[in-house]
Amino acid sequence: MTLGETMAKHMLCILPRWSARVFSVELNGASFYFGLSEQQQNDCGQHGDGVPSVFSAVDQKSHRFYSLLVSSMDRIQRARFHSQLRDKLLRDLPTECNVSPMCSFLPNVQGSVISGYLVKDSSERGSLTEKLLRDYAQHDPVLVCSYSPAEDSQGWTQHLWSSEEKEYNVVSIEEPTYHPSTLNIINSDVFYCVEEASDVLKKCGDIIPEASSVLELLHRHKVKSRDKTDFPVIVIEGLDATGKTTLTESLRDTLGATLLRSPPHCLSQWRARFDQEPPLIRRAFYALGNYITAEQIQQEAMKAPVIVDRFWHSTAAYAIATAVSGPTCNLPEVGSELYVWPRDLPQPSLVILLSLDPEERKRRLRNRGQGKTNEEQELDHNQLFRLRVEEAYRRISGPACVTVDASPSADKVLQQVLLLIRAKCHL
Numbered sequence: 001m002t003l004g005e006t007m008a009k010h011m012l013c014i015l016p017r018w019s020a021r022v023f024s025v026e027l028n029g030a031s032f033y034f035g036l037s038e039q040q041q042n043d044c045g046q047h048g049d050g051v052p053s054v055f056s057a058v059d060q061k062s063h064r065f066y067s068l069l070v071s072s073m074d075r076i077q078r079a080r081f082h083s084q085l086r087d088k089l090l091r092d093l094p095t096e097c098n099v100s101p102m103c104s105f106l107p108n109v110q111g112s113v114i115s116g117y118l119v120k121d122s123s124e125r126g127s128l129t130e131k132l133l134r135d136y137a138q139h140d141p142v143l144v145c146s147y148s149p150a151e152d153s154q155g156w157t158q159h160l161w162s163s164e165e166k167e168y169n170v171v172s173i174e175e176p177t178y179h180p181s182t183l184n185i186i187n188s189d190v191f192y193c194v195e196e197a198s199d200v201l202k203k204c205g206d207i208i209p210e211a212s213s214v215l216e217l218l219h220r221h222k223v224k225s226r227d228k229t230d231f232p233v234i235v236i237e238g239l240d241a242t243g244k245t246t247l248t249e250s251l252r253d254t255l256g257a258t259l260l261r262s263p264p265h266c267l268s269q270w271r272a273r274f275d276q277e278p279p280l281i282r283r284a285f286y287a288l289g290n291y292i293t294a295e296q297i298q299q300e301a302m303k304a305p306v307i308v309d310r311f312w313h314s315t316a317a318y319a320i321a322t323a324v325s326g327p328t329c330n331l332p333e334v335g336s337e338l339y340v341w342p343r344d345l346p347q348p349s350l351v352i353l354l355s356l357d358p359e360e361r362k363r364r365l366r367n368r369g370q371g372k373t374n375e376e377q378e379l380d381h382n383q384l385f386r387l388r389v390e391e392a393y394r395r396i397s398g399p400a401c402v403t404v405d406a407s408p409s410a411d412k413v414l415q416q417v418l419l420l421i422r423a424k425c426h427l
């Protein structure tokens with residue numbers, strides 16, 4: 001029995017423990033799976049909060065209800081619900097329960113992913129688990145969970161259940177061209193135009209008051225022209241502690257340049273607030289930061305060369321590397337549209353990517369003694385994530401990064417970068 005079948009078997013034996021029946025619903029050709037308890041099957045109708053309660057899933061009506069469930073929550077609600085649900089499950093379920101992310105998807109169809117969780121209950125208190133999940137189902141949308149193989153399993157199989165027989169047959173599908181985690185990136189993890197990112201923050205106004213302040217600042221810093229600037233714009237990219245701050249400040253002094261950064265200083269007061277939000281909202285915040293920085297670049301590059309500490313490469317690389325799980329082979333392939341610079345964001349003259357041996361980077365982080373962002377902590381203990389970030393940086397086009405070894409002394413790195421700037425930007 002493949003890992004997939006083992007998991008599905010577990011799923012079956014778990015789901016009926018809290019749900020009398022397991023259903024698959026065909027929605028736009030994708031198979032979505034969920035289980036409902038006897039009581040839940042009788043519950044229908046809308047909650048006061050506009051979120052449909054869990055419903056019976058045996059007749060045609062439920063299919064409409066199910067699709068209503070998916071569409072009734074706008075993506076802001078769904079993103080926040082999804083990030084809060086995991087914490088609630090981990091808080092309230094018996095400790096023996098394992099909660100792992102699961103998703104349903106239309107193979108190779110952008111935007112088709114529905115994220116949910118698989119609850120594996122190995123406790124002897126199935127009734128407690130069942131009661132908790134029923135309670136959730138009364139107040140929150142049903143836990144959507146389907147089966148997709150763990151990262152290291154061989155092959156992709158989806159299991160179709162027929163609720164009557166409670167049997168399942170393995171329906172093998174050819175391995176999707178795109179890893180499901182790459183299907184929801186466009187304008188959800190990475191934003192390719194200012195309107196899409198603004199739209200997310202506009203919808204957050206009632207739950208995140210700071211969103212209106214960010215939009216107000218964006219309005220005041222609209223990128224006016226796409227004309228070529230009189231002076232070059234050089235972006236310095238790289239993981240934390242690769243030496244960006246040291247290098248950008250030396251370049252500013254050596255070239256008499258203006259030093260900018262993204263997110264811009266005017267957003268610093270709200271950054272920690274948005275870092276707490278789910279990826280959809282957080283990435284929209286960073287995306288808008290790039291557009292505000294872009295307007296400042298346009299202004300300053302009419303007067304002097306401009307050095308920028310992080311810009312769109314950081315935003316896209318961290319977002320893609322966070323959205324995609326597993327090894328770098330799961331990343332969108334080289335040349336994918338996901339790596340293409342936004343058409344409405346002015347491009348810099350040169351992007352330098354500082355690369356550094358992981359151990360040296362950790363040494364510099366330690367010596368610096370500053371705290372680390374969650375992502376940097378993730379980079380530390382999750383080598384796969386670090387490799388995905390570094391590879392995503394390298395795959396971004398328009399302009400592509402020029403990699404510079406940041407291990408020599410600060411002065412040698414500066415000299416190396418000055419040579420590159422003079423060659424590429426004729427400074």
Ligand SMILES: Nc1ncnc2c1ncn2[C@@H]1O[C@H](COP(=O)(O)OP(=O)(O)OP(=O)(O)O)[C@@H](O)[C@H]1O
Nearest residue numbers: 239240241242243244245246364368408409410413
């Ligand atoms: N070329 C270098 N050789 C040795 N040490 C360096 C070099 N460049 C920077 N450092 C030291 O490494 C530490 C991190 O440098 P710096 O703060 O410039 O990195 P950074 O990329 O800006 O980090 P962050 O992105 O977190 O701000 C600092 O203590 C700095 O003095």
Ligand SMILES: Nc1nc2c(ncn2[C@H]2C[C@H](O)[C@@H](COP(=O)(O)OP(=O)(O)O)O2)c(=O)[nH]1
Nearest residue numbers: 240241244262263286310314315318373375376
């Ligand atoms: N600047 C920037 N940082 C981002 C973005 N998306 C994620 N991050 C993460 C990467 C790092 O962990 C951290 C960078 O914070 P920062 O203060 O810009 O880094 P630093 O260069 O000052 O160390 O935030 C992003 O879009 N821009």
